[in-house]
Amino acid sequence: MKEPFVRLHDSLYAIDDWQNEHPGLVAGFTTRESGFSKGDFRGLNTGFHVNDREEYVCANRQLIGNLLEFPADGWIGAEQTHGSRVAAVTKADRGKGALLYSSSFKETDGLYTDDKGTLLTLCYADCVPLYFLAKEVQRIGTAHAGWKGTVLGIGKQMVELWKKDGIPPEDIEVVIGPSICKDCYAVDDRVIEQARRWMKAEDQLPYSPVNGKPGQYHLSLQQLNQLVLLQAGIRKENIQITKLCTSCGDEFFSHRRDAGKTGRMLGFIGWKEAPHHEGIRSFARNSTKY
Numbered sequence: 001m002k003e004p005f006v007r008l009h010d011s012l013y014a015i016d017d018w019q020n021e022h023p024g025l026v027a028g029f030t031t032r033e034s035g036f037s038k039g040d041f042r043g044l045n046t047g048f049h050v051n052d053r054e055e056y057v058c059a060n061r062q063l064i065g066n067l068l069e070f071p072a073d074g075w076i077g078a079e080q081t082h083g084s085r086v087a088a089v090t091k092a093d094r095g096k097g098a099l100l101y102s103s104s105f106k107e108t109d110g111l112y113t114d115d116k117g118t119l120l121t122l123c124y125a126d127c128v129p130l131y132f133l134a135k136e137v138q139r140i141g142t143a144h145a146g147w148k149g150t151v152l153g154i155g156k157q158m159v160e161l162w163k164k165d166g167i168p169p170e171d172i173e174v175v176i177g178p179s180i181c182k183d184c185y186a187v188d189d190r191v192i193e194q195a196r197r198w199m200k201a202e203d204q205l206p207y208s209p210v211n212g213k214p215g216q217y218h219l220s221l222q223q224l225n226q227l228v229l230l231q232a233g234i235r236k237e238n239i240q241i242t243k244l245c246t247s248c249g250d251e252f253f254s255h256r257r258d259a260g261k262t263g264r265m266l267g268f269i270g271w272k273e274a275p276h277h278e279g280i281r282s283f284a285r286n287s288t289k290y
């Protein structure tokens with residue numbers, strides 16, 4: 001399978017196919033490279049809740065806004081509590097959770113919107129970023145799926161909400177983004193028990209035992225999210241999975257590798273507002289009919 005993420009800058013990976021296919025769409029994931037943070041948070045930390053200095057986090061976020069040409073006053077962020085709540089957001093919510101954590105969407109781990117000019121943003125260090133796109137109606141969404149969110153089925157939750165608005169799962173494309181790989185991630189029976197509800201007899205198991213450690217398993221959160229999405233009705237050919245691991249490579253912050261003392265990357269998706277001249281052009285096109 002082709003790698004969906006392409007590094008466009010030291011600090012940025014983009015979902016290249018989506019961006020090329022849909023002018024104005026911005027979707028990707030940051031690295032820890034460049035940025036203002038120091039020590040454990042060295043580089044481009046975007047997490048407010050990790051005890052980094054707030055002014056560094058804000059400066060890092062503004063730096064990303066400049067790189068994306070999508071200023072932070074158009075961003076929307078969520079509190080992220082490893083739950084499965086997904087919120088619909090609009091232009092009216094712009095700026096919430098962008099430069100002030102307390103203004104972010106409470107107890108929320110997923111966001112979606114139909115509005116242009118809003119960048120949906122969530123923070124990560126090993127958990128799985130999910131990106132959703134229904135291109136016909138130009139709806140976008142994103143969700144934060146660590147093991148808890150994954151077994152709670154946050155990916156399916158997103159699809160169910162879109163279904164209620166008349167978007168069939170067959171029309172939804174999903175990208176599973178940079179996160180901890182199976183080899184780097186070991187969990188115990190407790191997690192596997194909860195993960196099993198998403199596995200059918202015919203599925204290839206997303207976990208395998210850790211050699212010499214009874215009760216411990218390597219788990220692919222990417223593969224488990226794929227099973228959740230397939231059960232939600234997403235077509236297999238519409239799911240792309242990255243090979244980028246946040247723990248293998250030192251270009252990323254990793255909660256596991258760095259024993260909890262580390263920063264966060266930003267996963268983001270948004271449509272830029274059509275430039276003014278586009279509006280004039282389309283008006284002119286329509287006018288020629290008369």
Ligand SMILES: [Zn+2]
Nearest residue numbers: 181184245248
């Ligand atoms: Zn790894």
